[in-house]
Structures are given as C-alpha cells and as structure tokens.
C-alpha cells in the first residue's frame with residue numbers, strides 16, 4: 001500500500017514537472033519567439049520536437065520505472081532469460097525510424113522556407129570586421145560601419161555598467177517592417193557570425209564567401225544580437241543592433257542618411273578646423289575606432305598591438321606616413337585600412353589627436369584637406385597642375401606596399 005502511494009506521489013511530481021515545462025515555454029529559459037514569420041516557424045518546430053521528446057521520455061522512463069519497482073527481486077520476481085528475440089529487435093529499430101521520419105517532415109519544411117530568399121524587396125550586404133560590422137544598402141547606395149558604443153569607462157569598471165552594456169552601437173542597422181529583406185553576409189578578415197535571435201537569423205560570415213539569409217519583420221522595435229563566432233579578443237565587442245521602423249519612418253531615415261552623407265564630404269573638408277575642434281572629435285573617434293587595439297591611453301598591447309604613445313609614426317615625420325597608415329592599414333596585420341570607414345574630417349581629427357594626446361606633444365595639426373590630398377596622391381586622381389602644387393607641398397609619393405593594399409581593399 002505504501003508503495004502505491006509513493007508511486008502515485010512520484011507520478012504527481014512528474015506531471016507537475018511537465019506542467020512547469022509548458023509554463024517555461026514562454027519564459028526566458030526557452031527560445032525567444034521572435035518577430036519574423038521565420039522565427040515563429042523555428043519556434044513552433046522546436047516546440048513540436050520538444051513535445052515529441054517529452055512523450056518518448058515519459059513512456060520510456062515510465063515503463064522502466066514501473067518495471068524496476070513492480071518486478072523487483074524482493075517481490076519474488078525472477079529475471080527473464082532470453083536472447084535474440086527477432087520481434088523485439090524489429091520493433092526497436094522500426095519505431096525510432098518511424099519517429100525520425102515523422103520529425104523530418106516539419107523540419108525539412110521549415111529549412112526549405114528558411115533558405116528561400118527569392119524575390120526580396122531589398123538587399124543589405126553585411127560584412128564582419130575585427131571587431132565591427134559594415135552594412136551596405138545595395139539598392140540605396142548607402143553604407144556605414146556599426147561600432148560598439150559602450151564607453152571604455154564602463155568596460156574598465158570605472159563607471160556603473162548601463163542596461164545595454166556591450167549590446168549598443170553607434171550606427172544601428174535600420175530597416176522597414178513588413179518587407180522581405182535579404183542579407184548577404186561575408187567577412188573581411190576572420191570568421192564571424194551575424195546573429196539576431198528575434199529574427200531567427202544566425203549565419204556565418206566567411207571571408208571570400210557570401211552567405212544568404214532573410215527576414216520579414218512584423219513589429220517595429222529595437223532588436224539586438226551579437227557576433228556568434230569566436231573571432232579574436234574583442235569577439236564580445238561587436239554587437240548588432242537593428243531598428244525596425246514603419247515604411248514611412250524608414251523612408252524619412254533614408255532621406256536623412258543620403259543628405260548627411262553629402263554634407264560630410266564637401267564643406268567640412270574645405271573648412272579650416274581649429275586644433276581644439278580636431279582634438280575633441282579626435283578623442284571621440286579614436287575611442288570608438290582605435291582604442292580596442294591601441295587602448296584609450298595609447299599604450300596598446302605590445303608586442304601585437306603597438307603603443308601609439310611615443311610611437312615613431314605618431315610623433316615622427318613625415319606626417320604623411322602617419323596618415324597613410326590610417327588610410328591604408330598595414331597589410332598582413334590587424335591594422336585595417338580605415339580609408340573607406342572614416343571620412344577626411346574623422347581621419348584628420350584622429351591623426352591630430354594621436355600626435356598630441358598622452359605624451360605625444362608634437363603640436364602638429366592635421367587638417368581634413370591634408371587627408372584629402374593624401375587620398376588624391378594615392379589614387380593618382382590629380383592633374384598635372386595639382387601635381388605641381390602637391391610637389392611644392394612636399395608630399396612624398398606613396399610606397400608600393402600601401403598602394404597595393406588600398407586597391408585590394410576595393411576603395412570606393
């Protein structure tokens with residue numbers, strides 16, 4: 001009698017467990033349901049398979065538990081002695097096979113839909129870099145880089161960490177809702193992975209390959225993700241933020257992007273900036289783009305990431321060498337070409353900052369027009385008249401290695 005009650009109690013426990021599992025389905029312990037039809041399909045598939053597994057588990061362990069308890073030796077049961085029962089063997093091969101076939105049908109249907117990125121309304125090319133993302137709107141001709149915006153004071157525990165610590169960026173990806181968006185995903189250096197759980201999208205970004213994914217977002221909102229492939233020491237510092245807007249808001253954003261893009265390239269470059277303006281902007285840009293490797297205080301992480309405080313490049317002459325390294329990077333090292341990521345104003349500000357911050361008190365001021373000149377020299381975009389002027393300005397010809405690099409980076 002006592003045993004029966006115990007059995008009853010354990011069954012009760014089991015059923016309450018099953019109930020709490022279904023309560024967990026909507027909690028943070030389960031997969032997110034997401035905001036795209038694809039993510040809903042994935043979620044439903046996951047739940048279907050989970051319940052099949054739960055039923056199998058309950059049956060198998062139920063029979064096992066029952067047999068162990070009811071047919072135990074102390075009750076006087078004798079173990080059956082048999083070998084090679086053909087029917088038993090057929091049953092335990094065929095039943096799991098049938099279960100697998102049943103599960104393969106919904107799984108294949110979902111996978112098929114996941115891979116069907118035909119007829120998109122728009123296409124965005126996503127490129128992974130150590131450690132940031134680049135978004136190019138192929139139909140609109142706009143592109144930008146998306147960098148971590150968490151301040152270093154939080155990373156270094158000098159300030160309380162905010163709610164979106166390491167999940168915030170300076171330029172989020174902005175997309176419209178209710179449109180089929182195709183993502184073409186690739187990498188500029190090592191393997192990254194673009195992962196936004198709410199979209200049900202997680203795709204490796206492979207150098208030299210283009211992977212495809214797509215999303216149609218149902219709800220306006222801010223969705224966050226991360227790089228999901230271990231890609232170096234700052235793997236955790238390249239989050240993804242996507243803002244989904246209504247078509248009207250998206251069009252307004254697009255218009256603003258296009259007009260802002262124009263102004264940054266013309267008037268600001270011709271203007272003469274003061275050293276205070278350049279230093280202020282330079283610190284901001286340096287912390288965003290360069291400090292991951294060279295550190296906020298310019299001390300770097302030698303021997304791989306050199307210190308810029310006291311560096312012969314950042315304090316020595318010619319200044320053009322310093323500008324060229326920032327424009328073209330150093331081939332074969334983690335020092336990327338920033339020429340297409342940053343405009344002339346940003347590069348001038350960073351160069352000025354590096355030449356005067358920390359202990360580098362060179363007093364040099366690099367103007368945006370100086371950077372524009374370096375670009376012109378490198379691309380051979382000058383006329384003979386300009387060449388003469390540039391020659392008078394004593395600008396050295398670029399060396400061949402940096403030139404090769406800039407062309408292989410596919411400058412715009």
Ligand code: HEC
Pocket residue numbers: 130131286289290291292293294304305306307308311312313314322325326330333334335336338350354
């Ligand atoms: C992903 C890491 C990384 C980032 C980000 C980075 N650098 Fe570098 N940088 C390097 C590495 C590595 C070297 C050394 C390459 C070599 O071996 O010569 C280097 C070298 C340099 C040098 C030459 C220093 C010397 O004394 O030889 C300068 C100048 C420089 N970087 C400026 C910048 C600026 C400006 C930025 C931001 C716009 C930046 N770097 C961002 C990794 C990085």
Ligand SMILES: [Cu+2]
Pocket residue numbers: 128191192193227228229230231235238
């Ligand atoms: Cu990565």
